[in-house]
Amino acid sequence: MLLSPKLESFVMHCGEMGSRWGFNRTVGQMIGLLIVSENPVSANELAETLNISRGNVSMGIKELQSWRLIQVQHIPGDRKDYYSPAGSIWDLATRVFEERRKREMDPTLSLLRSSILDQPANQQEEYAQEKMHEIHDLLESVTLWASELQNMSPEKLKTLMKLGAGVGKVLDMKDKLLNSNK
Amino acid sequence: MLLSPKLESFVMHCGEMGSRWGFNRTVGQMIGLLIVSENPVSANELAETLNISRGNVSMGIKELQSWRLIQVQHIPGDRKDYYSPAGSIWDLATRVFEERRKREMDPTLSLLRSSILDQPANQQEEYAQEKMHEIHDLLESVTLWASELQNMSPEKLKTLMKLGAGVGKVLDMKDKLLNSNK
DNA sequence: TTAAAGTTTCAGTAATTTCTGAAACTTTAA
DNA sequence: TTAAAGTTTCAGAAATTACTGAAACTTTAA
Numbered sequence: 001m002l003l004s005p006k007l008e009s010f011v012m013h014c015g016e017m018g019s020r021w022g023f024n025r026t027v028g029q030m031i032g033l034l035i036v037s038e039n040p041v042s043a044n045e046l047a048e049t050l051n052i053s054r055g056n057v058s059m060g061i062k063e064l065q066s067w068r069l070i071q072v073q074h075i076p077g078d079r080k081d082y083y084s085p086a087g088s089i090w091d092l093a094t095r096v097f098e099e100r101r102k103r104e105m106d107p108t109l110s111l112l113r114s115s116i117l118d119q120p121a122n123q124q125e126e127y128a129q130e131k132m133h134e135i136h137d138l139l140e141s142v143t144l145w146a147s148e149l150q151n152m153s154p155e156k157l158k159t160l161m162k163l164g165a166g167v168g169k170v171l172d173m174k175d176k177l178l179n180s181n182k
Numbered sequence: 183m184l185l186s187p188k189l190e191s192f193v194m195h196c197g198e199m200g201s202r203w204g205f206n207r208t209v210g211q212m213i214g215l216l217i218v219s220e221n222p223v224s225a226n227e228l229a230e231t232l233n234i235s236r237g238n239v240s241m242g243i244k245e246l247q248s249w250r251l252i253q254v255q256h257i258p259g260d261r262k263d264y265y266s267p268a269g270s271i272w273d274l275a276t277r278v279f280e281e282r283r284k285r286e287m288d289p290t291l292s293l294l295r296s297s298i299l300d301q302p303a304n305q306q307e308e309y310a311q312e313k314m315h316e317i318h319d320l321l322e323s324v325t326l327w328a329s330e331l332q333n334m335s336p337e338k339l340k341t342l343m344k345l346g347a348g349v350g351k352v353l354d355m356k357d358k359l360l361n362s363n364k
Numbered sequence: 365t366t367a368a369a370g371t372t373t374c375a376g377t378a379a380t381t382t383c384t385g386a387a388a389c390t391t392t393a394a
Numbered sequence: 395t396t397a398a399a400g401t402t403t404c405a406g407a408a409a410t411t412a413c414t415g416a417a418a419c420t421t422t423a424a
Binding site: 003004006007009010013017020021022035036037038088089090093103104107108111112115121122123124125127128131132134135138141142144145148149151152156158159160161162163164165167168170171173174177 | 185186188189191192195199202203204217218219220270271272275285286289290293294297303304305306307309310313314316317320323324326327330331333334338340341342343344345346347349350352353355356359
């Protein structure tokens with residue numbers, strides 16, 4: 001598959017950003033390419049287009065599947081696997097967000113949970129324990145919030161985002177209403 | 183500085199998670215240690231406690247300063263620099279969040295902005311351009327939303343988080359009010 | 365002004381992560 | 395059942411990133 005310069009620069013950019021987004025260079029390029037491709041792409045095409053080894057593509061596919069970012073498709077009379085993004089851009093963003101939350105917060109949350117269980121043994125631990133508690137509570141709130149947002153309909157979420165800082169005002173409104181009911 | 187086993191395991195955990203959070207192992211350990219330390223810590227103490235070289239500590243301090251996660255303190259009659267976290271846990275989390283948003287989204291946003299300016303040159307680019315537009319709009323909304331949330335008082339933000347999926351209901355309420363004003 | 369204490373820098377080394385290419389394995393059409 | 399086409403795996407090579415230790419530099423108390 002031949003890419004126009006503009007597409008190529010987008011795909012390469014995805015490669016460079018890859019590690020910041022949580023994967024490696026070639027995995028970044030792969031998802032970038034799949035997103036801008038109108039038709040599903042086979043593993044061989046990925047390798048040829050990106051100039052990377054077939055083995056590497058295979059690893060990358062596994063990785064993207066573990067992130068739930070791609071889906072396999074079959075073309076009748078063709079036994080190759082063809083890949084395409086698993087859903088809309090919004091869906092992909094949601095998945096990356098969720099998956100990263102799991103990888104970046106859950107392990108710490110569980111360490112802190114068990115660490116907080118027992119009593120601090122001395123002055124040093126007392127202070128530390130306090131801080132750990134704060135981190136724990138923060139992570140827990142964020143986790144809870146994230147999961148609740150995930151369960152909202154995308155439509156509502158988009159409304160909420162558009163509202164921006166306006167939520168502040170809505171919150172005030174709510175308070176007023178509740179108070180006037182007293 | 184001698185750490186109790188519990189503190190040590192927390193600090194080492196921060197090291198392991200470091201790369202997921204956006205820095206490297208030793209930088210992770212350093213901020214972990216600073217957070218659980220009641221008193222400011224000197225560069226030498228960091229090196230000794232973590233068993234890493236003095237040079238490495240120096241690099242790490244620079245890195246943490248670029249994230250605005252630590253502050254320097256001086257003790258009268260002592261010319262060493264002492265370091266401590268720059269603010270509460272909440273402040274630190276906010277900074278990491280903001281800094282990562284910058285590093286992970288801004289470069290892509292600016293690439294997409296310029297890429298979208300000119301007309302698609304062919305069928306392939308037409309489809310790709312559409313997708314890039316979707317990504318652009320998503321990133322832009324998130325960026326805007328994030329900056330607005332940052333400007334809300336921490337108190338309000340915490341309320342919002344506690345509200346969780348409840349925001350959905352508040353949004354509905356708002357709609358009803360607006361409609362009844364028509 | 366000096367020298368001791370403290371700090372920074374950086375070239376080279378070590379550790380880790382990513383990638384290749386070839387071999388093993390699987391599938392299916394004939 | 396065979397062999398050609400397609401796919402996966404994995405040991406080692408390459409590239410990247412992190413770290414050390416020593417030397418250069420800076421500060422300040424005497």
